[in-house]
Structure formats: structure tokens, C-alpha cells
Amino acid sequence: QKEVEQDPGPLSVPEGAIVSLNCTYSNSAFQYFMWYRQYSRKGPELLMYTYSSGNKEDGRFTAQVDKSSKYISLFIRDSQPSDSATYLCNLGAGSYQLTFGKGTKLSVIP
Amino acid sequence: NAGVTQTPKFRILKIGQSMTLQCTQDMNHNYMYWYRQDPGMGLKLIYYSVGAGITDKGEVPNGYNVSRSTTEDFPLRLELAAPSQTSVYFCASSNKRAVPPPGNTIYFGEGSWLTVV
Numbered sequence: 001q002k003e004v005e006q007d008p009g010p011l012s013v014p015e016g017a018i019v020s021l022n023c024t025y026s027n028s029a030f031q032y033f034m035w036y037r038q039y040s041r042k043g044p045e046l047l048m049y050t051y052s053s054g055n056k057e058d059g060r061f062t063a064q065v066d067k068s069s070k071y072i073s074l075f076i077r078d079s080q081p082s083d084s085a086t087y088l089c090n091l092g093a094g095s096y097q098l099t100f101g102k103g104t105k106l107s108v109i110p
Numbered sequence: 111n112a113g114v115t116q117t118p119k120f121r122i123l124k125i126g127q128s129m130t131l132q133c134t135q136d137m138n139h140n141y142m143y144w145y146r147q148d149p150g151m152g153l154k155l156i157y158y159s160v161g162a163g164i165t166d167k168g169e170v171p172n173g174y175n176v177s178r179s180t181t182e183d184f185p186l187r188l189e190l191a192a193p194s195q196t197s198v199y200f201c202a203s204s205n206k207r208a209v210p211p212p213g214n215t216i217y218f219g220e221g222s223w224l225t226v227v
Contacts, residue, residue, distance in 0.1 A: 004152070006152075008150050041221065042221070043114070043200050043202070043218030043219050043220050043221055044153070044200070044218050045218065046215050046216065088152060088153070099152075100153040100154075101152050102150055102151050102152045103150075103152060
């Protein structure tokens with residue numbers, strides 16, 4: 001089993017839909033949970049981060065972590081065409097060794 | 111705001127050729143990284159540097175070399191290019207390493223698309 005599993009999609013939704021993006025992981029040493037957004041032909045940029053189990057909200061985005069199930073999610077409410085991008089989960093351990101998921105390509109259709 | 115700048119943006123190499131991907135950052139960051147991203151795959155760390163004169167191998171270093179003579183620059187050298195090195199390469203930098211956000215954020219360049227034929 002790979003350390004981090006992320007469904008690569010692609011995922012296509014209509015504008016206004018709620019989007020759920022997910023990653024599972026096997027290494028219980030992961031302590032930091034981040035989501036990066038990568039627009040086409042651009043570098044990734046940090047979107048959200050969290051350290052603890054539970055939800056963290058930022059505008060239309062909610063990051064959710066369930067350490068007991070080793071499962072993290074990113075929810076996007078009222079999705080917009082400008083949200084069309086690839087979303088990569090990124091998990092860090094104590095020495096800040098980072099492991100990226102494969103990324104999920106999201107298309108929001110007007 | 112320049113941030114992390116990579117050149118070239120696109121390059122086609124023939125098998126066995128060599129080339130250098132250039133990376134420079136203007137944020138005075140100590141830490142710099144090179145990643146490669148293959149289609150449908152996540153980012154894999156090739157090499158990283160914690161400061162001028164100090165470099166270390168990442169997850170997939172074979173076939174690559176780096177140097178860090180200044181804080182600003184971190185070039186990636188491909189020797190004897192192979193088709194397996196066809197990928198998108200991202201340079202990144204951060205002001206710290208062993209600290210997660212918000213104390214530290216990794217900034218990525220826009221990528222260099224390399225094809226080896």
C-alpha cells in the first residue's frame with residue numbers, strides 16, 4: 001500500500017455543486033495535512049493546512065482530517081469555474097518530510 | 111513579485127544530451143528544492159538544498175546533479191538525458207524546512223516542461 005492514495009479523477013461538476021476531494025494515508029506519523037491547488041501549466045500553491053483532526057474552514061473551502069481513519073478531505077462549496085484545477089494533498093511528518101498525493105483534476109462546468 | 115523563476119519553460123532534448131534547468135529566487139530563502147511531476151503522479155523530490163554550498167538527495171536523484179553556489183540560484187543538471195526523464199520539473203523555495211505552515215510556506219516556480227526523444 002502506498003503511503004498516500006488520492007483518486008486522480010478527473011472530476012467534472014456543474015457550477016454551484018459541492019465538491020469532495022479525498023486522500024487516504026497509511027503512515028500514522030503524518031502530523032501536517034495540506035492541500036495545494038495547481039492551475040494548468042502553473043506550479044502548485046498552498047491552499048489550506050491543518051494539524052489536528054476535525055474541520056478547518058476558509059471561505060468556501062473546508063479541510064477535514066480524521067486521523068483515526070487516516071483520511072483527509074477538502075470540500076469546496078458553491079464551486080466556481082475558477083476552481084477548475086488539480087488539487088494535491090500533501091502530508092508531512094515530524095522532520096517535515098513531505099509526501100504528495102497524485103492530485104485530482106477538477107473541472108467546474110458553467 | 112518575481113518569487114521563483116525557472117528557465118527554460120519548454121525544452122526538447124535528444125537521448126544522451128545534457129542540459130541545465132535554471133532556478134532563481136528573490137525571497138532570500140535558505141531552502142530550495144527540485145521536484146519532478148509525471149502525468150497522473152504526485153510530486154517527487156529530486157534534490158534539495160538547505161543553504162549555499164549544501165545539497166542533499168531526495169527521493170529520485172539518479173540521473174541528476176545540483177549545485178548551490180549562491181542563496182538565490184539552484185540549477186539542476188541532467189547528464190545523458192533518457193526518455194524516463196521526460197517530465198515537468200518544478201523548483202521551489204522556503205524560508206525554513208523543519209517547520210510547517212504557517213511558519214513556513216513552500217513557493218513553487220511555474221515549471222519547466224522537458225521532453226527527451
